[in-house]
Amino acid sequence: MPEPALFECLPQLKGRVPFTLLGQWPTALEPLKLKGFEGRDLFVKREDLSSPIYGGNKIRTLETLLAQALERGAKTVWSTGAYGSNHALAAALHAPRLGLAPAALLFPQPPTLTAADNLARLVSLGVRLRALRSIALFPLRLAVLYTSKLHFVMLPGGAVAVGALGHVGAALELAQQVRAATAPWPRHLIVPAGSICTVAGLLAGIAAARAMDLWAGPAPCVHAIRVTPWPVTAKARMTALARRTASLIARLGAAAGNLADICSRLEVHGRYLGRGYGKPSERGQAVINELGGTLPFPLESTYSAKATAGLLDLLPRLDGAAVFWSTKSSAPLPPLDPSRLELAPVHVQRWLARAGLRAK
Ligand SMILES: Cc1ncc(COP(=O)(O)O)c(C=O)c1O
CATH class of the missing domain: 3.40.50.1100 (Rossmann fold)
Incomplete structure (x- = not known):
């Protein structure tokens, strides 16, 4: 079993942060084919496949x-x-x-x-x-x-620093995969933001990956697609948790990098939330109707459909390679005893x- 990216890249953390292996890492980084965006360097990080028991970003x-x-x-x-x-x-x-x-x-x-x-x-x-x-x-x-x-x-x-370390590992894993595949360095990451744990960890992880020259491309822009309302998904909360996570990394003796640079490129998009958390949005429903069953990852109304609506809307104005973060578990649910x-x-x-x- 290969060492999780978090410890392979930041060995100073090994044995000093709590960790137990639950998932199957790395999650695949796959090309994503979307009608209308043929020829684009578009990828999906399959966090939905993180465990056959129950996967997803959690x-x-x-x-x-x-x-x-x-x-x-x-x-x-x-x-x-x-x-x-x-x-x-x-x-x-x-x-x-x-x-x-x-x-x-x-x-x-x-x-x-x-x-x-x-x-x-x-x-x-x-x-x-x-x-x-x-x-x-x-x-x-x-x-x-x-x-x-x-x-x-x-x-x-x-959504605490220790929890966000998991997503630091995801950013490091992404950098390792891009390097190994000699794929274009992502200029944009499109990620749903609920409790903000994932976005915060990715921000801190990209900064750490750049500090060790693992991330050789230019600083990417993280696009947080709100699935919960402000102030839960306030930009200041995302950057504050990213800072706490980076401070934890630094306290443990590893280089946390230039987080301010990455945070300055963070864009928070609220228009895909619709009428609130858990309420299906018109744009999300349209995405489910149009693309449901044709994408490799699950679409549901609370998270992935809203995030995909954001992806489709943003893509025409984004230059360079983009990675969509697929966060809803695609493992079959355990049987239900009604x-x-x-x-x-x-x-x-x-x-x-x-x-x-x-x-x-
Ligand atoms: C399927 C799914 N996607 C995205 C998110 C948002 O991630 P986070 O809570 O880390 O912001 C959550 C959690 O709320 C989730 O369950």
């Missing part, structure tokens, strides 16, 4: 966070986020591999079938669930969770029914 974050939970002697790991959280489902499927019990504190989101598919799996897997009736209750319930030492709590999306849905609280059953899933 696996990189969990590799450090679940290891940190083990280091701290936690027995239970709490994911936090929306009802259809991919992070919560990924943790539910990967944490037991490490002997950790998964639990989730979740707040409501618009009922879509993809979100319901995830929540139903959490119920069906018997994950300890606190499904709030309102997001207004979230801060207090989160604060209560922090009071127990046996609980390890992950913020939504795992009879177990009856065990869910009534308000959860109602929400699932509104999304199109009924208990049997």
Whole structure:
């Protein structure tokens, strides 16, 4: 098994940051064929293929966070986020591999079938669930969770510096792949931004890759496509988390590089969000209708369709090679036991029914 790029490129971090291998690395970097953009140097980073158990961008974050939970002697790991959280489902499927019990504190989101598919799996897997009736209750319930030492709590999306280190590894991996394939250096990365963990880690990772001359091309522009609203996806939050991540790298003795240069090229695009997090947008739906089933990666309304809408819109004005970050797991979901849905609280059953899933 090759060393993950994070430790191969930044050996100073090895043994000094928590890490446990969960995914299959590197994820492929493939040419992406899009009608109307033939002849463009366009690629897709297949983060959706990061694990056959459950993949997507969250696996990189969990590799450090679940290891940190083990280091701290936690027995239970709490994911936090929306009802259809991919992070919560990924943790539910990967944490037991490490002997950790998964639990989730979740707040409501618009009922879509993809979100319901995830929540139903959490119920069906018997994950300890606190499904709030309102997001207004979230801060207090989160604060209560922090009071127990046996609980390890992950913020939504795992958006802390240790979590973002996983995506530092992804940027280093990308640089290694471009080098090995003698492909053109990407001038643009198009990435969905929800909790901002992925974007922040990529910013810090590109800066580190440039510091060691691994990234030999010019500084690229990261395009963050908002899938959650401001202020969650405020540019200042992205750069602040990138800075904390770069400081962690520097504290551990590795070169963190010129982060300010990379952050100055960060562009945040809000117009693909539509009416809010989890609400299907018109542009996203059009992308699903037009391209659904023709792309190598999954399209769903909350993340990938909105990000792809951004990609299609931006491409005509971007010069040079571009890489699209495919973040939604393409692994088949575990089988669902519909009879177990009856065990869910009534308000959860109602929400699932509104999304199109009924208990049997
Ligand atoms: C499928 C998918 N894509 C993209 C994102 C956004 O990534 P991040 O939370 O790191 O900004 C998330 C998480 O919210 C996700 O689940």
